[in-house]
Amino acid sequence: MENLLEIRDLTYKKNLKTILDNINLNLQPGKIVALLGENGAGKTTLMRIISGMAKNYRGTVTISGESKVAQRKARLSFTDGLTGFGNSTKIKDISSFYEVIYQDFDEKQFEQLRQFMKLDSEMRLSELSKGMREKLIIALAFSRKVDLYLLDEPFSGIDAMSRKKIINSIILWKPENSTILVSDHFVNEIASMLDEIVIIKDKTIYTHKSTEEIREHHKSVEDYYEGLYEAEEE
Amino acid sequence: MTPATHLFKELLKRKIQRVNIIVTIQFVSAIALAFFTNFSINLGMIHTRLTNPAGFLTEILACFGSLFFVFGLILFLLTISQNERLNRDQTWRLIPITDGKFYIENIFSSFISLIYFVLVNVIIVFILLLICVLFNSKFRQNLGINIHPSLEFFYVIIVAILSCFFMFLIASFLNFSSIAISDFLPQGSNRTILFLVRLLIIIVIIGFIWKINSVFSFYDFFTGNFNLVNLKVTSLNSLVELENLMIVLFVIDLVILALNLFLINHFFEPEKK
Amino acid sequence: MSEFNRLFNSFFKTKTKNFYIIILFQLIAALVITFFSYFNVANWQITRNTENNGAGFVPEWLLIFGILAFLLISFILIYTPIHSERYNRSQTWRLAAISDGQFYLANVLSTFVVFIYFIVLEIIPAIVLAFLAYFIDKPFQQGFHELLQAIHPSFDTRVFFIVIGTIMLAILSCFFLYFIISFLNFASQAIIDFVPANVNGAITKILHIFIICILIWFFFEINSIFIGNVLFSLITKMDFRIDYYSELPFAVLANTISDAILLFLNIFLINHFFEASEQNK
Numbered sequence: 001m002e003n004l005l006e007i008r009d010l011t012y013k014k015n016l017k018t019i020l021d022n023i024n025l026n027l028q029p030g031k032i033v034a035l036l037g038e039n040g041a042g043k044t045t046l047m048r049i050i051s052g053m054a055k056n057y058r059g060t061v062t063i064s065g066e067s068k069v070a071q072r073k074a075r076l077s078f079t080d081g082l083t084g085f086g087n088s089t090k091i092k093d094i095s096s097f098y099e100v101i102y103q104d105f106d107e108k109q110f111e112q113l114r115q116f117m118k119l120d121s122e123m124r125l126s127e128l129s130k131g132m133r134e135k136l137i138i139a140l141a142f143s144r145k146v147d148l149y150l151l152d153e154p155f156s157g158i159d160a161m162s163r164k165k166i167i168n169s170i171i172l173w174k175p176e177n178s179t180i181l182v183s184d185h186f187v188n189e190i191a192s193m194l195d196e197i198v199i200i201k202d203k204t205i206y207t208h209k210s211t212e213e214i215r216e217h218h219k220s221v222e223d224y225y226e227g228l229y230e231a232e233e234e
Numbered sequence: 235m236t237p238a239t240h241l242f243k244e245l246l247k248r249k250i251q252r253v254n255i256i257v258t259i260q261f262v263s264a265i266a267l268a269f270f271t272n273f274s275i276n277l278g279m280i281h282t283r284l285t286n287p288a289g290f291l292t293e294i295l296a297c298f299g300s301l302f303f304v305f306g307l308i309l310f311l312l313t314i315s316q317n318e319r320l321n322r323d324q325t326w327r328l329i330p331i332t333d334g335k336f337y338i339e340n341i342f343s344s345f346i347s348l349i350y351f352v353l354v355n356v357i358i359v360f361i362l363l364l365i366c367v368l369f370n371s372k373f374r375q376n377l378g379i380n381i382h383p384s385l386e387f388f389y390v391i392i393v394a395i396l397s398c399f400f401m402f403l404i405a406s407f408l409n410f411s412s413i414a415i416s417d418f419l420p421q422g423s424n425r426t427i428l429f430l431v432r433l434l435i436i437i438v439i440i441g442f443i444w445k446i447n448s449v450f451s452f453y454d455f456f457t458g459n460f461n462l463v464n465l466k467v468t469s470l471n472s473l474v475e476l477e478n479l480m481i482v483l484f485v486i487d488l489v490i491l492a493l494n495l496f497l498i499n500h501f502f503e504p505e506k507k
Numbered sequence: 508m509s510e511f512n513r514l515f516n517s518f519f520k521t522k523t524k525n526f527y528i529i530i531l532f533q534l535i536a537a538l539v540i541t542f543f544s545y546f547n548v549a550n551w552q553i554t555r556n557t558e559n560n561g562a563g564f565v566p567e568w569l570l571i572f573g574i575l576a577f578l579l580i581s582f583i584l585i586y587t588p589i590h591s592e593r594y595n596r597s598q599t600w601r602l603a604a605i606s607d608g609q610f611y612l613a614n615v616l617s618t619f620v621v622f623i624y625f626i627v628l629e630i631i632p633a634i635v636l637a638f639l640a641y642f643i644d645k646p647f648q649q650g651f652h653e654l655l656q657a658i659h660p661s662f663d664t665r666v667f668f669i670v671i672g673t674i675m676l677a678i679l680s681c682f683f684l685y686f687i688i689s690f691l692n693f694a695s696q697a698i699i700d701f702v703p704a705n706v707n708g709a710i711t712k713i714l715h716i717f718i719i720c721i722l723i724w725f726f727f728e729i730n731s732i733f734i735g736n737v738l739f740s741l742i743t744k745m746d747f748r749i750d751y752y753s754e755l756p757f758a759v760l761a762n763t764i765s766d767a768i769l770l771f772l773n774i775f776l777i778n779h780f781f782e783a784s785e786q787n788k
Contacts, residue, residue: 008587014700015699015700015701015702016702016703017703043783048782048783048785051328052327052333053324053327053328053782053783054696054782055778055779055780055782056700056779056780068332069331069332069333069778070235070331070332070335071235071330073328073329073330073331074235074236074330078328079324080324081324081325081384083323083324084320084324084325084326085325097244098239100243100244101236101241101244101329102236102238102329102330103235103236103237103369125781181775200329202291242635277509310681310684313685314684314685314688317685317688317689318688318689318692320779321689321692321693321781322781322783322784323783323784324783324784324785326783327783328783332778333774333777333778334774334775334777334778336777337689337773337774337777338770338774341682341686341689344685345678345682345685395619398584398619398622399615399619400582401584401588402588402591402615403615404621405588405589405591405592406588406591406592406595406611406615408617409592409595409596410595413596453634480518491615494611495608495611495612497537498607498608498610498611499546499606499607499608501597502596504595504596504597504598504600504601504602
């Protein structure tokens with residue numbers, strides 16, 4: 001099967017510091033992949049490189065065979081903090097913007113997700129709590145029909161019950177052949193939906209394994225992940 | 235990929251909103267400035283040096299015009315800051331378009347918003363000027379304005395626009411009414427019948443216009459005479475005749491529009507596939 | 508209201524679909540007609556048509572374009588309302604979620620706007636051709652000056668062109684300011700992204716300002732070398748009819764070139780170096 005995401009020999013430096021070194025990664029279509037690592041490991045940077053936000057890196061990044069930044073952006077949906085909108089912007093205005101700007105935005109899907117997240121379209125950004133804002137971001141991300149979804153700590157700030165509900169529903173929202181790359185610290189909560197995990201450690205891909213493989217040889221994904229860092233400490 | 239025009243429209247929408255706010259503040263400032271320059275409050279009474287209430291409008295016009303440069307400069311500086319903020323913003327940089335194109339659209343939309351600011355100022359100054367010319371005879375005298383030739387030109391443009399609409403509306407009326415009539419008749423879909431119905435309607439319309447013309451020629455709405463078929467435009471009362479023609483065309487257009495709306499709502503069906 | 512706007516926009520897009528092709532064909536047709544009236548083609552040899560002692564090539568092209576424009580505008584005026592009736596009768600369009608009255612209004616208004624739009628589209632190439640004719644053809648230039656004199660006897664063409672030149676310079680200066688601010692922002696940020704991060708925040712800010720000052724100085728140095736020496740000496744070698752020794756045309760030209768260079772630099776920097784800022788969680 002052709003790879004959806006291909007990263008070859010990726011090295012990224014900033015402020016004379018190597019952030020990511022010699023990253024090689026292939027993701028297949030239709031998978032849900034966790035991107036794990038400590039704080040500052042480079043998870044967000046990797047997502048920013050894939051989405052074309054970070055520049056001046058060495059190596060190649062292709063999504064569905066497309067390496068040009070504009071074409072990659074058309075094939076992915078990145079959880080965006082909505083800083084481009086003023087605080088007085090209403091949710092319905094944001095969805096109108098997405099409808100105009102993104103050709104793949106499904107307004108009906110957004111309506112469904114918005115109602116699922118219990119968000120009122122008349123609410124302004126300034127009226128949303130941190131968790132509500134994160135829910136809106138997820139709703140906007142999944143209202144787009146793209147090949148690759150990049151979710152950067154999407155559940156931070158969301159209450160535990162809503163988090164569980166959203167995690168259980170993500171599989172339903174994602175098109176069958178699309179891939180989700182999610183970075184999150186709540187490993188045990190997202191483990192149930194994962195097909196693969198990718199761990200970034202020491203500025204590179206430390207491991208890329210399927211969850212099936214991990215469960216065969218270890219107790220759980222969380223145990224495996226924590227075990228890596230415990231071994232290091234010892 | 236996002237079409238460039240969509241992005242441009244969105245950028246321009248946001249920037250124009252800002253321009254509208256700035257122009258509103260400019261207008262309110264002009265009123266305030268005109269007020270405080272010409273009025274004073276002393277012992278609970280408002281005193282003014284203006285002899286004519288219409289003079290206050292002239293003062294607003296002058297203040298508004300002079301504030302153009304101040305607010306223009308402020309807007310320009312704001313657009314510079316906004317440009318750089320948008321260049322750096324992830325929400326906008328995630329849009330599926332090359333960064334170079336995004337940058338060009340950003341700068342160009344800022345420039346267009348400046349042009350829009352100038353245009354809005356010109357329109358407001360023009361409207362204020364028009365009001366001052368119409369209501370302030372001293373102002374008119376001082377400017378030595380003979381409004382006759384420019385008004386004539388303005389009226390000619392209006393008549394041209396109304397004539398355009400007349401043509402569009404009459405084409406629709408012919409289409410709607412002929413189809414509506416033929417839908418009533420047996421064998422109405424027959425091309426010959428449709429042609430005859432249309433011919434009949436054209437004759438009726440011409441007759442109606444002729445009748446309207448002869449009816450109006452009995453009445454003097456204003457001071458001049460006019461004749462739709464043989465328009466006599468004399469230099470002495472051409473302005474009045476143009477005004478009459480404008481009004482008649484406007485009324486005819488409205489009547490035909492109302493008829494067309496009635497016909498399309500109640501009779502004119504789309505064709506079956 | 509939004510449904511009305513959407514319908515109006517769809518009408519406008521559909522009705523203006525072929526306009527650009529029409530204008531292009533009109534330009535080419537006018538060029539071909541001008542060519543064959545200007546030149547004789549016989550036995551694969553092109554010779555100047557000596558019977559044609561009229562205007563220059565470009566002014567004639569402009570004239571033919573104008574005549575065709577007049578014919579096309581008249582045609583569009585009659586054709587578009589008749590063509591628009593098709594939409595009133597079309598089930599596909601009438602199924603739009605809007606009352607028939609509003610549908611009809613959207614159709615009529617869009618027909619009118621489309622007509623005005625076509626006139627504007629005709630004017631733009633005409634202006635471009637007129638500019639070209641003015642700069643290339645001396646008799647045309649002279650004729651244009653005489654026309655301005657005839658319209659207003661005390662019309663001073665020098666003042667007229669100074670006003671035009673000043674407006675152009677104002678527009679170019681506006682773009683220049685936009686581009687230079689962006690350039691300073693992009694270039695300084697790109698440099699800052701290279702320097703080590705483990706310096707004090709305040710020092711980074713001072714360093715940023717210092718880099719901007721260096722870039723400003725560098726820009727002015729390059730500017731004076733390029734504009735003052737290279738461009739000026741290049742211009743003096745060419746012989747244009749317009750007096751390039753006077754300041755305004757030279758300023759317009761220099762500004763245009765500076766703007767173009769800055770624009771390309773900025774596009775390069777934003778494509779390869781200037782990142783979107785990270786959003787803090």
